[in-house]
Structures are given as structure tokens and as C-alpha cells.
Amino acid sequence: MRTRPSLLLYCQHSLGMGHLMRSLALTRALAEHFQVTFVSGGRLPRTVRLDPEVRVVPLPPVGLDASGALVSQDRRRSLDHALAERRRILFDTWRAVAPQVVLVELFPFGRRKFRAELEPILEGARAAVSGQRSLVACSVRDILVGREAQREHDQRAADLLARYFDAVLVHSDPAFARLEESLSSGVGIPVPLFYTGFVHDTRPRRAAAAGRGRFVASAGGGMVGEELLQVVLDAYCRPEAASCPPLTLVGGPFLPEPAWAALVRTARRQPRVELRRAVPNLAALLAGAAGSISQCGYNTAMDLIATGVPALVIPFRTEREDEQIKRAARLAALGALRLLDPADATPARVARELVALQEFRPRPACLDLGGAHRTARMLADFCVYGVPAPSDRRLQEGVA
Known part of the structure; x- marks a missing residue:
């Protein structure tokens, strides 16, 4: 050989x-x-x-x-x-x-x-x-x-x-x-x-039972995910979100401990929320999910495209980091997902977007x-x- x-x-x-x-x-x-x-x-x-x-x-x-x-x-x-x-x-x-x-x-x-x-x-x-x-x-x-x-x-x-x-x-x-x-x-x-x-x-993957029929909120590794995850939790505490499916929220392995502790405190007010510190395979969790709320990094975007899950993305964006918003805008133009600018991501607006996500049907992106x-x-x-x-x-x- x-x-x-x-x-x-x-x-x-x-x-x-x-x-x-x-x-x-x-x-x-x-x-x-x-x-x-x-x-x-x-x-x-x-x-x-x-x-x-x-x-x-x-x-x-x-x-x-x-x-x-x-x-x-x-x-x-x-x-x-x-x-x-x-x-x-x-x-x-x-x-x-x-x-x-x-x-x-x-x-x-x-x-x-x-x-x-x-x-x-x-x-x-x-x-x-x-x-x-x-x-x-x-x-x-x-x-x-x-x-x-x-x-x-x-x-x-x-x-x-x-x-x-x-x-x-x-x-x-x-x-x-x-x-x-x-x-x-x-x-x-x-x-x-x-x-x-x-x-x-x-690689072939089986849909994880933990995500089946639920909304899944995630933020990649979590290092810069606290703001997104917190606003999703706050949105779930609003009456407008009462019709939304139960939520599984994934903190990410790099989410700082103080941020995780703050999410845990908020989640105690919302019995329909399940917290996961980290998962080995996000795509498996998304495969059976009713919807996804996330940022729009490269790997998350690929998971969304591959699984075809209805998705709302709120990209991570700073003066120095504009890659995610550019990717998200292109995918939104293809009809592959819904995009909410992070500057507009208030709990009330996110709650309305979650309601709308239940009716959203993504178009196949047809990407290699x-x-x-x-x-x-x-x-x-x-x-x-x-x-x-x-x-x-x-x-x-x-x-x-």
C-alpha cells in the first residue's frame, strides 16, 4: 500500500x-x-x-x-x-x-x-x-x-x-x-x-430529540453571544411570544461564566425554556427544530442551509466585524433565512420576529x-x- x-x-x-x-x-x-x-x-x-x-x-x-x-x-x-x-x-x-x-x-x-x-x-x-x-x-x-x-x-x-x-x-x-x-x-x-x-x-446525522419541534437559540462558541441570547430570553418573557414553540437555548463553550449565570437567572422566569451549556453537534439539534435564532457565522450559516430549518439571524456586528451581516444579507436575498439588524433587536421586535418565524418557509439556497x-x-x-x-x-x- x-x-x-x-x-x-x-x-x-x-x-x-x-x-x-x-x-x-x-x-x-x-x-x-x-x-x-x-x-x-x-x-x-x-x-x-x-x-x-x-x-x-x-x-x-x-x-x-x-x-x-x-x-x-x-x-x-x-x-x-x-x-x-x-x-x-x-x-x-x-x-x-x-x-x-x-x-x-x-x-x-x-x-x-x-x-x-x-x-x-x-x-x-x-x-x-x-x-x-x-x-x-x-x-x-x-x-x-x-x-x-x-x-x-x-x-x-x-x-x-x-x-x-x-x-x-x-x-x-x-x-x-x-x-x-x-x-x-x-x-x-x-x-x-x-x-x-x-x-x-x-457526515450522516440523526435529528436530536432535544430540538424536535422547538425553537433553538444559539450563538456559535458563545464568546460574543450574550447579547443575542439574552434578548431572545427577554423576548420569550413577553406576551407576544406565548404562541411560539418551547425554546432550547445553547450557551456555547466559550460563553463567559457570568453571562451564563445571567441567562440562568432570566430563564427561571420562563418555564418553556430549556438551557444547554453546549452541544457537540448543533446541526443535529437544528435538524428537527421548528426554527432557529442565531448569529450568522460561517458554520452556523452552513448548518442552517444544510438542515433547511426556518431561521432568524441577528448577526454579530461591530465597527471591525462586518462579515456576518454581509453573509446574512446575501442569504436573506436568496430567501434562505430572515434577517434582523442587531441595532433593531429589542425584546419587543424579536418577539414579533419569533411569531413571524413560525410562518416562514425558507427557499433552498442551492449552494455547493x-x-x-x-x-x-x-x-x-x-x-x-x-x-x-x-x-x-x-x-x-x-x-x-
């Missing part, structure tokens, strides 16, 4: 779980073609199920706090200590694995704060070791957040792509969102770019959700045949 080539996938999730869950879905598909080493730079929730065929290397966890500052998530280590340990572990892992493929999630379009730990392995990957140079690819989602000094940011990303990378894999259906729509006009991608379709966990397996096949082919020239548009858009 031919030995599968080795692949190292680096993922740093800093605020929510979207980057982590998308990368884990990729590892499961990649494991069919590669010996996969998954390097994770953020906290790994207990509810996350890891593939036994994938070697997982956890770095000392680092992420963002509520103010957006980088912090160590391990009380035993200062931030400087954690970053130094991460650089050592990542480099030693890369050297031990000697991967034929290095797949980096988001960087250089984001994660600039982690450049110091990534550049040593990227420089090593570019240098021929034993006569063989690693293939280096960037893995990036459908829509990127806007930036201050957008053109300078994008040009730096292009320069780093030219220096270190062989290809960019965009996990989007190009009919829905294209990478250039997130970039400044005139800034080109200097390496071949390919659309894989959306990455979603396509086969991105995980297509990514794996693309990279396997690249290892054998090399990266195709960017002039082949069919390959770029994941048709072939």
Missing part, C-alpha cells in the same frame, strides 16, 4: 469556533488522502470530537478578550511565555512531520499577530529539504472582515502570498461570494486561486457544500501534478 503524503494544517481560532470547526471538517476529508497533523492555536472545547486518524498538536492557547486584545488562555503562562512556547512547538512539529503540504488557515489575510510563529515554518517549507519543497496553501472562508487601511492590509497580504504560498483555496461557492469582493480594487492575488465550495461536515472533500482532492492532485496555471477558470471555480 502506498504511503499517504503528510500534511500539516495550522488553525488559530481567536474569538469564536468558526475557524476551528471548518478546519476540523477539512481534517476529516484530508485524512482520506493524507497523514494529517492538525496544529490548533486556540482552546479546544470538550464537546469537540476529534478524528482518531488525525494527529492533533495543541499549542498553548492564545486568543482575544472582549476588548480585542491578545491574551494567554492558559493561566499558567503569560502571553510572552505562551507565544515563545508556541513558536518552539510549531517549528519542532513541522520539522518532525516534514510535511509535503502545509495548509494555513486565514493567514496572510488575517492572523498577522501570529506571523512570528508562522514565518519560520513557511520559510522552511519554501526551502527544498532532501530535494523536495513543500506545497504551501492558504485556506480562507467566503467573506473577510473589513479593515482599517484596507488597501495597505490587502497589499501586505498579497506580498506575503507571493513570498511564501503556492495557492489560495477559498471555501465558498463563487456564485455566492468571491474573494476579490473582500479586497481593495486593484490588489491582485499573485498565486493561483481556487474555489472549493463551502466546507461543511457532511462539498468543499471539504473537494479541497482534499485538489491538494492530493496538486501533490502529484503540481498547481494548475491560474488561466484554467474551470479548475479555479472547483468545476473539474
